[in-house]
Amino acid sequence: MLDSPRLRDFVFWTAVAILLMPASPYDSVSEEIREEKPDQRFSHSSGSIDTPSWKINDRWVYDGELDVYDFIASSGVSTNVNTLTGTLDVQVTDVLEIDIGGVQTIAYEATGQGDYRADNIQLEGQNGDVIVEMETVSLIRASDMAVISQTATIDIEFDGPWWVCLLINCNIASITAANEYWPPLERHDFPLYVGDSWVNNYTVNTTYSGTSAYVDIPQDSSEQVETTSTVVQAGYPGVSHSGCAVSYNVTATDVNGSIVGYGWHCDSIGNDVLTLNEVTLGLMAEHEIQSSNLAFRSTEVHVGLGYPLSPFNLESPIWVNVTDSSGTPLQDTTVEVSYDATGFGTTVTTASNGSAFLSLDYGAYGDDSYVVGEYGSHGILARVGTDDIGVSTVTLDPDIHEIDLKLESVSISVERNRSDTIET
Numbered sequence: 276m277l278d279s280p281r282l283r284d285f286v287f288w289t290a291v292a293i294l295l296m297p298a299s300p301y302d303s304v305s306e307e308i309r310e311e312k313p314d315q316r317f318s319h320s321s322g323s324i325d326t327p328s329w330k331i332n333d334r335w336v337y338d339g340e341l342d343v344y345d346f347i348a349s350s351g352v353s354t355n356v357n358t359l360t361g362t363l364d365v366q367v368t369d370v371l372e373i374d375i376g377g378v379q380t381i382a383y384e385a386t387g388q389g390d391y392r393a394d395n396i397q398l399e400g401q402n403g404d405v406i407v408e409m410e411t412v413s414l415i416r417a418s419d420m421a422v423i424s425q426t427a428t429i430d431i432e433f434d435g436p437w438w439v440c441l442l443i444n445c446n447i448a449s450i451t452a453a454n455e456y457w458p459p460l461e462r463h464d465f466p467l468y469v470g471d472s473w474v475n476n477y478t479v480n481t482t483y484s485g486t487s488a489y490v491d492i493p494q495d496s497s498e499q500v501e502t503t504s505t506v507v508q509a510g511y512p513g514v515s516h517s518g519c520a521v522s523y524n525v526t527a528t529d530v531n532g533s534i535v536g537y538g539w540h541c542d543s544i545g546n547d548v549l550t551l552n553e554v555t556l557g558l559m560a561e562h563e564i565q566s567s568n569l570a571f572r573s574t575e576v577h578v579g580l581g582y583p584l585s586p587f588n589l590e591s592p593i594w595v596n597v598t599d600s601s602g603t604p605l606q607d608t609t610v611e612v613s614y615d616a617t618g619f620g621t622t623v624t625t626a627s628n629g630s631a632f633l634s635l636d637y638g639a640y641g642d643d644s645y646v647v648g649e650y651g652s653h654g655i656l657a658r659v660g661t662d663d664i665g666v667s668t669v670t671l672d673p674d675i676h677e678i679d680l681k682l683e684s685v686s687i688s689v690e691r692n693r694s695d696t697i698e699t
Contacts, residue, residue, distance in 0.1 A: 323466040326666040327545030332570040333367040337562040361391030370662045378618045387411035403435025418654030421459035448487035455480045458643035472505040474645040502527045518543030576665035586675045587639035595631045595657045604629025616640045616653035
């Protein structure tokens, strides 16, 4: 019978697994670094990768696979299904201004469309296919790519012989799960350096809705979560994609030190090319880049920091440079500049050289995530129009002193050991 308790458990956890597939980063892959150099469109300095800038209609398509073998083996469900396979199509659909902790914040809206299935399987003696359709909506803070919220709606159907659906309801479930993270979840703490490590300690509030003939819709929940993420390697991710032969492996572990997920971040496409994560109860989900298509940038926005490494409360010079796609400076362009760490926001206008200047107090605010070897890293964002965006990150370090920076301005460099990497 399709509505047995064991099958209900299988259906529910399969739904939860697919709902959570895009959410977490994992690692066991170790590959040699290839000779191809990264594109470094968003590079902060030598050996690091800064925050990517997305634009409406940027798109990434992934092949996805959900490995349910270990879970099935322990659940007792009578079935021969091992994996659900399909594709996930993610696209930037909007750039919004939303309130986060009392600060008006620029955020990307990214929408995903997923289709997964397992064909020619048996479930409790019934032959057919399991078909899953999914839609996800994520809000991501533009200044540091922290995840503010994720909502996923999933529809599950069992497609068997015509007479099966006369006996039972083949519309297994339609479930929506909405996750809100506080503080926003920093899957990556830019700029990325090999050896960097940070601790995310956050609350995830989840609300559920939907209908099912076989599954009880879960109760809303609030959970405190702690994970530690580390940039363990820059190298070949095991996936061939233009410009991504050198990608950055960010691996997450739980409070017990067990690996819970990884993602290989590729600078040239501004996103991950490969993710693998344990969702729950032995369910493993993997996504591998199939194609990427970044929208044409008719206007390029770049943020230059006088001091990307700074002590607290430094008043730093900031330059915003605006060009067209060929690099020609754009004069008399209005640019919105924001610094979420202090709630600072202003507008400036470019001169004949396409550049605008301002001074910015970096403040003394720490990261939402605890980072070994620094106090905080915060994105300074410049925007022209709706979605022409540039970001550069300042790293605050109380061990750096203003006198050192004055010496640096007359050609004496300051060095700092950041997670065993020397930053100048």
